[in-house]
Amino acid sequence: MSDIVEASGVHKPSLYRTFGTKEELFATVLRRYLAERKALLSELIAECRPGIDGVHDFLDKLEADALTESGQLGCLFVNSSTELRGSAPGFEHFSDEYRETMRPVFRSLVERVQPATDAIVDQRVDLLYTLILGFRVTVRSSTGTDETRRTMVAIHAAVDAWRS
Amino acid sequence: MSDIVEASGVHKPSLYRTFGTKEELFATVLRRYLAERKALLSELIAECRPGIDGVHDFLDKLEADALTESGQLGCLFVNSSTELRGSAPGFEHFSDEYRETMRPVFRSLVERVQPATDAIVDQRVDLLYTLILGFRVTVRSSTGTDETRRTMVAIHAAVDAWRS
Numbered sequence: 001m002s003d004i005v006e007a008s009g010v011h012k013p014s015l016y017r018t019f020g021t022k023e024e025l026f027a028t029v030l031r032r033y034l035a036e037r038k039a040l041l042s043e044l045i046a047e048c049r050p051g052i053d054g055v056h057d058f059l060d061k062l063e064a065d066a067l068t069e070s071g072q073l074g075c076l077f078v079n080s081s082t083e084l085r086g087s088a089p090g091f092e093h094f095s096d097e098y099r100e101t102m103r104p105v106f107r108s109l110v111e112r113v114q115p116a117t118d119a120i121v122d123q124r125v126d127l128l129y130t131l132i133l134g135f136r137v138t139v140r141s142s143t144g145t146d147e148t149r150r151t152m153v154a155i156h157a158a159v160d161a162w163r164s
Numbered sequence: 165m166s167d168i169v170e171a172s173g174v175h176k177p178s179l180y181r182t183f184g185t186k187e188e189l190f191a192t193v194l195r196r197y198l199a200e201r202k203a204l205l206s207e208l209i210a211e212c213r214p215g216i217d218g219v220h221d222f223l224d225k226l227e228a229d230a231l232t233e234s235g236q237l238g239c240l241f242v243n244s245s246t247e248l249r250g251s252a253p254g255f256e257h258f259s260d261e262y263r264e265t266m267r268p269v270f271r272s273l274v275e276r277v278q279p280a281t282d283a284i285v286d287q288r289v290d291l292l293y294t295l296i297l298g299f300r301v302t303v304r305s306s307t308g309t310d311e312t313r314r315t316m317v318a319i320h321a322a323v324d325a326w327r328s
Contacts (some may be wrong), residue, residue: 099302131298133295
């Protein structure tokens with residue numbers, strides 16, 4: 001809280017008056033992060049080519065983002081996932097909300113790779129979602145960029161198995 | 165530190181005398197966790213069938229482990245990965261050490277799936293490692309077991325693409 005006071009110039013009593021508890025303030029931050037990530041990823045996806053090439057484009061953009069200064073900090077959702085269960089009211093379902101918000105975003109990318117049944121598209125969305133969570137852990141915890149690259153190469157290869 | 169004092173019955177001064185700083189104590193905990201995980205995963209892998217069936221066996225065991233009470237707590241490495249960079253001396257390389265220790269363990273499983281070149285085996289190890297990190301984030305942050313199952317189904321399908 002004192003970091004926020006220092007960065008915002010807003011006094012503690014005002015913060016508590018506006019946001020309620022510390023947990024509610026954090027929930028507001030997470031919700032905003034989710035909305036921003038959704039907007040950013042949707043924008044990136046809109047710029048990607050059709051078909052499987054578009055998935056590779058998206059992965060390239062994600063890798064470029066991971067190498068920026070803010071990208072190196074990792075994903076707020078992954079970084080705080082430890083605290084997202086069994087704590088304050090309103091938090092228990094945040095990770096489900098996060099996934100349910102992100103799934104359609106990833107789906108709009110993955111469904112470009114045809115032919116595929118709906119069930120296969122859903123499974124690929126789950127795979128991509130899981131890979132990106134794992135990628136973010138590596139980006140956050142690794143000291144060099146080699147591991148970032150190496151992880152992405154493996155993800156590209158897995159996506160290539162979708163070619164029929 | 166007071167939690168450790170309470171759980172162990174060892175007084176704070178003794179803890180500091182034995183382990184040095186709080187960070188050094190945490191590093192000791194992480195190293196022990198890594199050694200235990202390595203032993204556990206190696207044991208699980210030893211019980212798996214040859215070939216691609218063995219990879220599916222391993223994934224089943226991992227899912228069963230994730231559904232236990234201790235499994236629900238997630239992976240200490242993933243849970244603390246946020247703090248594993250840029251903090252105390254000796255911590256910067258822990259995540260690299262973690263990965264370098266786990267790679268040969270996963271490799272002993274993945275190399276059973278033949279035919280494959282060394283480069284392909286390495287890539288599959290990186291893929292599996294990344295998927296398991298992502299899986300652990302989901303296990304830790306999800307409220308139900310549906311997501312655990314769903315994520316595993318997607319990982320099984322990705323492994324099936326290794327069949328030549």
